[in-house]
Structure formats: structure tokens, C-alpha cells
Amino acid sequence: MSMKRLGRFHGGLHLDDHKAESTGEPIRTLPPGNRFVLPLHQHIGHDAEPVVQPGDRVGKGQLIAAPHGELSAAIHAPTSGVVTAIEDRPVPHPSGLPARCIVIDADGEDRWAEGLPAPVADYRRLDKPALVARIRDAGIVGLGGAAFPTDAKLRIDKNSIETLVVNGAECEPWISCDDMLMREQADEIVSGIAVLQHLLGPRETLIGIEDNKPAAIDAMRRALAAARLDDTEVVVIPTLYPSGGEKQLIKILTDKEVPSGGLPLHIGIICQSVGTVHAVHKAVIEGEPLIERVVTITGDGVRQPRNFRVRLGTLISEAVEAAGGYAPDVVELLMGGPMMGVALPSDELPLIKASNCVLASTPANLRRHHDAHPCIRCGECMKVCPAQLLPQQLFWYSRAKDYDKAEAHHLFDCIECGCCDYVCPSHIPLVQFYRHAKGEIRQLRREKEKADRARIRHQLREERLAREKAEREARLAAKKAALEKKKAARAAAGDNEDDPKKAAIAAALERARARKAELAKQKNEAS
Amino acid sequence: MKFQVDSSPHLAPVNDVGHVMRQVLLALLPGIAVATWYFGWGVLINLWLATLLAVAFEAGVLALRRRPIRPVIGDWSAVVTAWLLVLALPPLAPWWLLTIGVFFAIVVAKQLYGGLGYNPFNPAMIGYVVLLISFPAAMTNWVAPTTIADVHLGLLDSLRVTFTGALPAGIGWDAITTATPLDAVRSGLRQGETISEIQNSIAFGLLAGEGWEWMALAFAAGGLWMLRRGIIDWRTPTAVLGTLAALSAVFWLVDAEHYASPIQHLLGGGAMLGAFFIATDPVSGSTTPTGRLIFGAGVGLLTFVIRSWGGYPDAIAFAVLLMNMAAPTIDAYTRPRVYGEDSRP
Numbered sequence: 001m002s003m004k005r006l007g008r009f010h011g012g013l014h015l016d017d018h019k020a021e022s023t024g025e026p027i028r029t030l031p032p033g034n035r036f037v038l039p040l041h042q043h044i045g046h047d048a049e050p051v052v053q054p055g056d057r058v059g060k061g062q063l064i065a066a067p068h069g070e071l072s073a074a075i076h077a078p079t080s081g082v083v084t085a086i087e088d089r090p091v092p093h094p095s096g097l098p099a100r101c102i103v104i105d106a107d108g109e110d111r112w113a114e115g116l117p118a119p120v121a122d123y124r125r126l127d128k129p130a131l132v133a134r135i136r137d138a139g140i141v142g143l144g145g146a147a148f149p150t151d152a153k154l155r156i157d158k159n160s161i162e163t164l165v166v167n168g169a170e171c172e173p174w175i176s177c178d179d180m181l182m183r184e185q186a187d188e189i190v191s192g193i194a195v196l197q198h199l200l201g202p203r204e205t206l207i208g209i210e211d212n213k214p215a216a217i218d219a220m221r222r223a224l225a226a227a228r229l230d231d232t233e234v235v236v237i238p239t240l241y242p243s244g245g246e247k248q249l250i251k252i253l254t255d256k257e258v259p260s261g262g263l264p265l266h267i268g269i270i271c272q273s274v275g276t277v278h279a280v281h282k283a284v285i286e287g288e289p290l291i292e293r294v295v296t297i298t299g300d301g302v303r304q305p306r307n308f309r310v311r312l313g314t315l316i317s318e319a320v321e322a323a324g325g326y327a328p329d330v331v332e333l334l335m336g337g338p339m340m341g342v343a344l345p346s347d348e349l350p351l352i353k354a355s356n357c358v359l360a361s362t363p364a365n366l367r368r369h370h371d372a373h374p375c376i377r378c379g380e381c382m383k384v385c386p387a388q389l390l391p392q393q394l395f396w397y398s399r400a401k402d403y404d405k406a407e408a409h410h411l412f413d414c415i416e417c418g419c420c421d422y423v424c425p426s427h428i429p430l431v432q433f434y435r436h437a438k439g440e441i442r443q444l445r446r447e448k449e450k451a452d453r454a455r456i457r458h459q460l461r462e463e464r465l466a467r468e469k470a471e472r473e474a475r476l477a478a479k480k481a482a483l484e485k486k487k488a489a490r491a492a493a494g495d496n497e498d499d500p501k502k503a504a505i506a507a508a509l510e511r512a513r514a515r516k517a518e519l520a521k522q523k524n525e526a527s
Numbered sequence: 528m529k530f531q532v533d534s535s536p537h538l539a540p541v542n543d544v545g546h547v548m549r550q551v552l553l554a555l556l557p558g559i560a561v562a563t564w565y566f567g568w569g570v571l572i573n574l575w576l577a578t579l580l581a582v583a584f585e586a587g588v589l590a591l592r593r594r595p596i597r598p599v600i601g602d603w604s605a606v607v608t609a610w611l612l613v614l615a616l617p618p619l620a621p622w623w624l625l626t627i628g629v630f631f632a633i634v635v636a637k638q639l640y641g642g643l644g645y646n647p648f649n650p651a652m653i654g655y656v657v658l659l660i661s662f663p664a665a666m667t668n669w670v671a672p673t674t675i676a677d678v679h680l681g682l683l684d685s686l687r688v689t690f691t692g693a694l695p696a697g698i699g700w701d702a703i704t705t706a707t708p709l710d711a712v713r714s715g716l717r718q719g720e721t722i723s724e725i726q727n728s729i730a731f732g733l734l735a736g737e738g739w740e741w742m743a744l745a746f747a748a749g750g751l752w753m754l755r756r757g758i759i760d761w762r763t764p765t766a767v768l769g770t771l772a773a774l775s776a777v778f779w780l781v782d783a784e785h786y787a788s789p790i791q792h793l794l795g796g797g798a799m800l801g802a803f804f805i806a807t808d809p810v811s812g813s814t815t816p817t818g819r820l821i822f823g824a825g826v827g828l829l830t831f832v833i834r835s836w837g838g839y840p841d842a843i844a845f846a847v848l849l850m851n852m853a854a855p856t857i858d859a860y861t862r863p864r865v866y867g868e869d870s871r872p
């Protein structure tokens with residue numbers, strides 16, 4: 001076991017981790033319920049396209065919506081049953097807007113569909129396109145929360161990857177689904193890692209786990225030792241929020257920084273969460289599409305916090321029911337953790353691929369955003385910012401809608417981790433300002449792009465018209481010039497005797513005249 | 528079931544402005560205790576009076592501006608301003624002097640600019656400088672340290688002096704006041720005395736001034752405590768004191784008879800209070816890490832220059848205000864490197 005020298009990212013927070021609440025009991029598999037709601041948009045990119053109709057019977061694992069375009073992800077039936085509707089429904093998304101969903105009523109048999117990919121004993125026998133296709137067909141996306149289609153990340157040249165980073169940091173308080181998955185299914189995670197190594201050929205693989213998860217660290221180390229993977233190691237990192245942020249974890253493990261505005265790929269790194277890697281194992285080795293995941297149901301607002309293996313599309317209310325129901329004074333429900341989670345207006349919403357945690361809170365642990373004071377420029381925010389930004393300046397510029405300055409101060413490098421907001425003594429809802437400013441800037445960009453496109457279209461049209469006009473005129477002028485030239489040539493030739501065409505015409509006319517006279521003569525003789 | 532929605536982060540905050548300000552007040556207590564020990568009841572009377580005035584002025588302006596009063600008073604910043612002003616003023620300053628000083632600090636320098644967070648200048652120092660320029664005589668009536676004065680004023684006598692200006696019968700101002708150490712150095716040098724002659728007086732105590740040296744050390748102790756608790760950043764005070772010490776050391780080593788020693792500069796006046804409590808005012812200072820070093824160095828440099836060659840014995844206030852003007856520019860040029868900025872693949 002080598003002692004790796006760790007990098008360090010700027011700032012960060014030591015937070016109460018609240019992991020113990022939900023890690024006392026093993027993961028419990030929640031039996032499938034009666035109704036499933038599957039949004040077509042559970043990932044970054046294009047919506048998936050339904051390939052079933054209301055009324056269709058589907059088997060467990062059957063494709064119900066196919067990926068549309070390069071960046072998209074397939075969706076599968078989580079159990080067997082009947083498609084009852086394809087319609088707009090409320091979904092767990094910050095916008096709060098309803099979105100297109102496929103609704104399936106279970107038949108209770110939970111019967112696998114026919115024709116699913118067969119398990120593969122030796123993935124090494126599959127070539128790269130076949131492996132990537134298997135991952136794409138299984139609908140795998142980043143399960144750490146970002147939900148980026150995994151196959152899109154893997155479609156790269158082999159050997160362009162120096163380091164495969166496996167993210168088991170799970171730095172946000174309360175969330176423990178990755179911790180439990182590593183404890184209970186380390187072998188499958190390691191098997192998924194082996195598949196990715198085969199695909200990417202990285203020089204080294206680093207599995208980053210925060211030191212507050214000793215059981216997970218042990219389990220992963222044991223599984224690694226058993227699998228004998230080369231150049232692969234578990235790296236124990238200090239518990240410091242947000243060490244699980246992709247850029248922060250990369251800095252810790254490799255001491256390299258992802259270029260501002262760039263991707264880890266640009267420095268030869270690919271990052272996958274342990275949940276995603278586990279799903280890769282399921283898809284490639286066992287032939288199972290992504291129809292379930294581990295979700296932490298926790299918080300001081302539920303009675304028996306715990307991790308559950310749930311079918312995607314299960315309603316949150318059912319999962320909370322399984323966790324003993326709500327505490328009486330629960331007021332807030334989050335998808336995700338307390339720092340970056342999204343507040344949900346209701347629990348009649350489905351659990352989706354990105355749902356790592358449902359956190360129900362009572363007022364005791366909650367902030368109220370309406371008691372903000374003016375900024376006193378104390379710089380606390382700057383001290384904790386893991387992106388090394390000046391949150392205070394970003395705030396002034398965002399509030400003043402001085403978006404050029406905000407961008408010049410790297411607004412788009414803000415990862416919305418909430419550290420600045422949490423320490424601000426003036427309780428300014430900083431992240432809200434940044435999110436709003438980013439939204440506005442994106443909107444302005446889109447409008448500008450549209451206007452640019454319209455302007456370019458207009459310009460092209462004008463140019464085309466002008467060009468056509470010029471061409472027409474040039475053609476006319478050329479014709480005219482040719483005629484003139486001919487006329488001039490004729491004039492120069494003086495007589496047209498030696499013009500064969502003219503002579504031919506004259507001859508023809510002569511013949512016609514003769515024939516006419518002949519005809520007239522015949523007519524006269526007849527009468 | 529329905530739930531309330533709010534934006535992330537959702538964790539209850541750990542910090543608030545009132546909490547920070549109360550800790551600053553706590554950190555001032557050792558210095559205040561020493562000041563009271565050496566300079567008498569006047570210190571406490573002034574603190575009490577200035578606190579009342581500051582809160583009253585702040586509440587009054589907020590009422591006029593139709594702003595909620597409670598949360599602003601609750602942030603304790605007016606009290607911090609009042610205390611810092613008082614600690615820069617002579618301990619037996621009359622009530623009207625305090626009133627004018629607090630008025631300029633709270634009403635003009637703070638609220639007219641939009642309240643806490645919007646003031647470009649340190650309010651306490653604005654109040655101090657206004658008084659220094661308008662009432663130079665009243666500002667130099669410094670009380671002699673009790674340990675070397677012939678006459679001691681009790682609580683009632685001190686109150687009478689503050690509110691009526693009347694000294695007890697038979698005592699003149701000369702009997703209870705004396706020049707501050709830095710003032711003594713200045714006027715001594717002007718009269719052609721050497722530093723060693725000047726410092727022979729008992730008013731110079733062990734190191735840099737009877738009473739003053741202990742007051743400075745007590746403020747430094749409070750400052751270090753704030754550093755430990757992370758209330759202030761180490762850069763500003765280090766840069767202020769480091770620059771002041773370095774510059775004074777150079778001149779003192781070259782000509783020890785005409786330039787005061789670094790010890791005199793650090794402990795004989797307002798350097799410690801200024802470095803730990805005034806230059807660190809976040810609102811009017813620089814906020815970037817490099818900016819804080821530059822800001823602090825500027826304060827140290829200007830303090831030394833004005834003390835040595837300028838028209839005033841002490842200079843922390845002017846130095847801080849001048850650097851306040853430069854702070855926005857300093858910040859603009861010292862933005863730290865962002866994660867991933869200029870990092871090459």
C-alpha cells in the first residue's frame with residue numbers, strides 16, 4: 001500500500017457528516033410498487049424518445065425510450081406491467097415544471113423482458129465499440145448526481161487517458177448511498193473498474209474515499225486485492241467538503257487542475273462515481289440495464305433513516321414510507337444533500353437516475369434565507385471557496401447585473417457548492433445570486449446567438465439576392481454584348497451572301513413561295 | 528405531502544455579523560481594562576456615553592431612512608465603531624466632543640453612505656480625524672497615567688469633567704494631563720533634544736511610555752486572540768506592524784538620536800490598536816489576500832512617514848483613511864488565481 005502524496009484544494013468546510021444516521025442497517029431492497037413514473041429527461045442532453053405506446057405490455061428491463069442523438073440515455077421498464085400513459089407530470093427538477101413521463105402500472109409479476117443482452121463471462125472478448133454500445137443500451141448516466149451519459153464520456157481514443165478517477169468521496173453530509181454500496185458490493189464495483197480499464201487503458205486508477213468511511217475503504221481494498229488489478233489503488237483522503245466535487249477530487253488525487261472552462265479529459269483524466277462503475281458492471285457483465293439504484297432516505301425529518309435499493313420511477317412517498325414515515329415537524333424535502341440539494345415541493349415525485357438521497361428536514365437544521373444583512377466584505381466567503389473565486393465580488397456584480405465583470409471574475413467556474421453562502425455572516429443567499437446570474441447570462445447568450453443567426457441569415461439572403469441580381473445582369477450584359485458583336489461582325493462583312501444560314505433561310509423562303517404558287521395554280525385548275 | 532421550497536445551501540449558517548462584532552468587543556476588553564487602570568474612570572465613562580450616542584444616532588437615521596432598526600442595531604457594529612473612536616480619544620474628552628465624533632462616525636461616515644457594508648472609510652477614524660482637525664487643543668488634553676500623576680480623579684469628579692468641563696477646586700488641567708509619548712518625542716526633537724534625552728523622562732516607562740506600552744500589549748493580546756479565532760486575517764496586522772517596524776528600524780539604526788526606535792513606534796502609540804482593530808476593518812479595507820498585505824504595508828508606511836515628518840504625532844487614522852481610498856484599486860489588481868486558470872493540460 002503506497003502512501004500517495006495528496007494535493008489540496010483551496011478552502012472547503014468541515015461539516016458534521018451525519019452519515020451514521022443512515023449507515024446502521026444494510027441496504028434494504030424495496031419491493032416494486034404499483035405505479036412507476038419515468039421522466040424522459042433524467043440526464044444531461046436530449047430527452048429519450050418513447051418506443052412504447054399507452055396500452056403496451058412491457059417486461060422488466062425492456063427498452064421504453066431510446067436515446068435520441070449523441071448525448072442522451074435510454075430508459076427501461078423497472079418492472080413488468082402496462083404502459084398507462086405518456087404525459088406531462090411533475091418531476092424532481094429545480095424548475096418545478098412538469099415534464100414528459102412514461103407511466104407504468106405494475107402487473108405484480110416482476111417478470112424480465114425477452115431478448116435482453118446475455119451476461120458476458122469475459123468482457124475482454126468484446127471490442128470497444130461493443131462495450132460502449134452495451135453501456136449506452138443500458139441507459140447508464142453519472143449516478144453521483146450529474147447524470148451525464150456515461151457512454152459519451154467513453155467515446156474517446158484508447159490511451160489518451162492517464163488516470164481513471166473513481167469517486168467514492170461522498171463528501172456531502174447525510175448522503176451515504178455510495179458508502180453502503182462500497183461496503184456491500186465492492187466486488188462488483190471493482191469488476192466495473194476492470195471493464196473501464198479495459199476500455200480506456202489508463203496508466204493508473206485512483207479510488208478516492210474520504211477517511212470518514214473506514215468500512216468502505218476496507219471493503220474496497222479487500223476487493224481490489226482479490227481482483228489483482230494492476231496500478232489501481234484506494235486513496236484515503238481527508239474529510240473536507242466538497243472533496244467529492246470532480247475538480248476538487250482530481251486536485252487532491254493528482255495535484256492537477258482541470259483548466260478553467262475545460263474538461264478533465266483535457267488533462268488526461270476521466271472521473272466516474274462508484275455508483276456509475278457499479279452500473280457498468282451490471283450492464284456489461286450481467287446484461288442488466290439501469291433500472292434501480294441505491295438511495296439514502298434520511299434526515300431528522302424521517303423516522304428510520306436508511307439506504308434502499310429502489311426501482312427507478314418509484315415515488316418518493318413510498319420510499320419514505322419504507323423508512324418509517326416522516327417525523328411530525330418535517331418542513332423541507334430535498335433531493336440530494338443539504339449543501340447542493342434541490343428542494344422539492346411535494347413527495348409525489350419519482351426517484352430518478354440522479355437521485356442519490358432524499359433528505360427530509362425539520363426546522364432545527366434549516367436556514368432561512370430572508371434575514372440577509374448587507375455584505376461587510378469580511379472575505380470569509382473567499383477563504384472557503386474551493387474554486388478560489390472571490391464570491392463577494394461575484395455577488396456585487398451579479399446583483400448589479402454587471403455580467404461582463406461577473407464573467408471576468410470567473411462566475412462560470414463556480415460549482416455552486418454553497419461553502420461561501422454557509423459561512424457568510426450576513427446570511428446573503430449568494431448561490432441564489434450566482435445561479436440567477438448564470439441563468440441570465442445563458443439566456444442573453446442564447447438570445448444573442450439567435451439574433452446573430454437571424455442577422456447572418458438576413459445577411460446571407462441579402463448577399464444571395466444581390467449575387468443573383470448581379471448574375472442576371474451579367475448574363476444579360478453578356479447576351480447583349482454577344483448580339484452587338486454579331487451585329488458588328490455582320491456590318492463588317494457588308495453583304496450576307498456568304499452567310500450560310502441567311503442563304504439557307506432565303507432558299508427556304510424561295511422554296512415556300514414556289515410551293516405556294518404551285519398550290520395556287522393547282523387550285524385554279526381544279527375549279 | 529407538500530413542503531416549503533428554498534434554494535441551496537439548506538444548512539443553517541454558523542456565523543452572523545452580530546456574533547463577529549461581539550467577539551471584536553470582547554477582544555478589546557483587555558486593552559480597555561489596562562487603559563482604565565492607567566487613565567482612570569474617563570475611559571469607561573466615554574465608552575458608556577459613546578455607546579449610547581452611537582446606538583441612538585444609528586436608530587435615528589434608520590428611522591428617518593425608514594429602514595428596520597432592530598436587525599441593524601443587533602449587528603453591534605455601531606458599538607464597535609463607538610468603542611474604537613473612544614479608545615483613540617483623550618480619556619477625559621468632554622461630552623460634546625464625543626457627540627460630534629460619534630455623529631460624524633455613525634451618521635456621516637456610515638449611514639449617509641448607505642450603512643454597514645457600504646462605507647468606503649472607516650467610520651471611527653473619520654470621527655477621530657474630524658475632531659483632530661476641528662478641535663486640536665481638546666484632542667491633546669491627554670490624561671497623565673495614574674501611576675505617575677499627582678492627582679487622581681474619582682468617578683464623580685470624572686463624570687463632572689466630562690459633562691461640565693469643570694475640574695475639582697484647586698486642580699488645573701496641567702496637573703492631570705501630559706503629552707502622549709509620541710507627542711513628547713515629536714516636540715522634544717523639534718526643540719533639539721535627542722531621543723535618549725527625551726526618553727529619560729519617567730513618562731516613558733519601561734519601553735515606550737508609562738501605561739501606553741501595557742495598553743498596546745493588551746490590544747495586541749486581544750488581536751492575537753481574534754487571529755486564533757479566525758475573526759481577522761493575519762495579513763493585515765502583520766503587514767502594518769512589519770512595515771512600521773522595518774522602516775523605523777532602518778532609520779533608528781542609522782541615526783538613533785533623531786529617530787524613535789521600533790519599540791517606541793510599535794508600543795508608544797496607536798499602532799497595535801490600529802493594526803489589529805482598525806486596519807482590519809473588512810468593510811473599508813482590502814479583501815484579497817495579496818491586497819491585504821499591500822493595504823497593511825501602506826498603512827505601516829504612511830504611519831511612519833507622517834509620524835516622522837508630518838504634522839501630527841500619531842498617524843494611524845490618516846494612514847488608514849488614505850489606504851481606504853486605495854482599497855478598491857488594490858482589490859481590482861490582486862484578484863487571486865482561480866482554480867484551473869492558466870493551468871496547462
Ligand code: SF4
Pocket residue numbers: 374375376377378379380381382391392395420423424425426427428430
Ligand atoms: S462572507 Fe458574506 S459578508 Fe463576508 S465578504 Fe462574503 S458575502 Fe460579504
Ligand code: SF4
Pocket residue numbers: 381384385386387388389390391394413414415416417418419420421430431434
Ligand atoms: S458556491 Fe461558488 S463561489 Fe461559493 S464557494 Fe462554492 S464555488 Fe465558490
